[in-house]
Amino acid sequence: DTGVSQNPRHKITKRGQNVTFRCDPISEHNRLYWYRQTLGQGPEFLTYFQNEAQLEKSRLLSDRFSAERPKGSFSTLEIQRTEQGDSAMYLCASSHGQGEDNEQFFGPGTRLTVL
Amino acid sequence: KQEVTQIPAALSVPEGENLVLNCSFTDSAIYNLQWFRQDPGKGLTSLLLIQSSQREQTSGRLNASLDKSSGRSTLYIAASQPGDSATYLCAVKTSNSGGYQKVTFGIGTKLQVIP
Numbered sequence: 655d656t657g658v659s660q661n662p663r664h665k666i667t668k669r670g671q672n673v674t675f676r677c678d679p680i681s682e683h684n685r686l687y688w689y690r691q692t693l694g695q696g697p698e699f700l701t702y703f704q705n706e707a708q709l710e711k712s713r714l715l716s717d718r719f720s721a722e723r724p725k726g727s728f729s730t731l732e733i734q735r736t737e738q739g740d741s742a743m744y745l746c747a748s749s750h751g752q753g754e755d756n757e758q759f760f761g762p763g764t765r766l767t768v769l
Numbered sequence: 770k771q772e773v774t775q776i777p778a779a780l781s782v783p784e785g786e787n788l789v790l791n792c793s794f795t796d797s798a799i800y801n802l803q804w805f806r807q808d809p810g811k812g813l814t815s816l817l818l819i820q821s822s823q824r825e826q827t828s829g830r831l832n833a834s835l836d837k838s839s840g841r842s843t844l845y846i847a848a849s850q851p852g853d854s855a856t857y858l859c860a861v862k863t864s865n866s867g868g869y870q871k872v873t874f875g876i877g878t879k880l881q882v883i884p
Contacts, residue, residue, distance in 0.1 A: 660812075687872070696773070696858050696874030697813070710869040745812060757803065758860075758872070760813040 656680060658761035660746050666767045667736055674732045675764045679748030686729050687758060688721055689745040690714065697745055703729060736768045771796045771863050775875035782849055783883050790844040790878045792859035797837045800862040800870065804833050804844050807856045807877065816857075817844070849882045856880070 659678045667673050679686045684705050689697035700719070701711045705726040715721075718736075723729040733740055743763045749756040772795045782788050792802070801820050805813040817826045817833040819842065825834040832845040842859060856877040862870055 658812075689874075694876065696860075696876045698874070699872055702870070710871065743810075747813075757801075757815060757818045759815060760805070762812040765810070 658746055658748050658759055660744075660761040660764050662764060663762060664765050664767075666769065668769050669736060669738060671736055672732065672734045673736055673766065674730055675744055675746075675766075676728060676730050677746030677748075677761060678728045679746070680750070680759055683748035683750045683759075684726070685749045685751075685756070686723055687747040687749075688729070688731050689747065691743045691745055691763070692741075700731075733766075736766075738768045741766055741768045771861060771871070771873040773859060773861055773873050773875040775857075775859060775878050777878060778876070779879040779881075781881040781883060784849060784851060786849050786882075787845070787847050788849055788880070790846070790857050790880070792842040792844070792875055794840045794842075794861045794873070796861075796863055797840050798863060799837065800864070802833075802835055802842050803860045803862070804831075804842075805858045805860065807858060809856075813858065846880075849880075851882045851884050854880055854882050 661676045687702040688700040691697040703723040718734045721731045743765050745763045747758040747760045749758045774793045776791045803818045804816045807813050819826050819835040830847040835842045856879045858877040860874045862872050
């Protein structure tokens with residue numbers, strides 16, 4: 655399968671614990687995006703990378719959230735001191751090219767439940 | 770601030786019917802508009818991408834149109850099938866004040882096609 659992959663697919667954690675998600679984009683896609691989606695809502699933009707550079711962060715990305723893409727390939731999203739309000743589906747997408755008109759391809763998502 | 774609205778929020782149609790889903794956006798300075806399909810608990814599948822310079826795109830039974838000046842897009846589904854049942858999301862890509870791209874989603878239209 656050469657699509658975007660995300661791991662784990664599901665994560666259940668207790669409030670206050672740290673969690674880390676991984677996203678592997680489509681090979682050679684230089685842009686990688688993270689979104690959060692809660693039930694009944696559309697995805698909300700969190701952050702995106704062009705290669706290893708993190709170019710934009712939403713105000714939704716509080717200081718408990720950090721994302722990295724150290725080698726410009728896979729990316730990790732870490733949430734520290736999780737809260738129940740962090741429960742959501744975390745989606746990753748990737749795209750190819752330098753222009754602004756490129757198509758995004760999404761992974762299956764990681765569903766986080768904070769107890 | 771870009772706002773994306775999708776109408777209707779939910780739609781139920783008998784199999785074989787043609788249908789139209791609507792998407793409107795407030796900031797017409799977009800790079801592109803993308804329509805996605807999302808099955809329950811799953812990631813997003815890209816259906817059609819319309820660049821800002823284009824007026825429509827077609828793929829099989831799907832046709833998407835874009836009217837930038839009025840801030841509207843429609844997704845036309847011909848001869849609907851039960852397998853088309855899903856939530857359909859539209860997303861617009863714009864530039865934020867920092868010059869970086871931002872993608873804004875609507876909350877989706879939940880479609881049910883009844884056999």
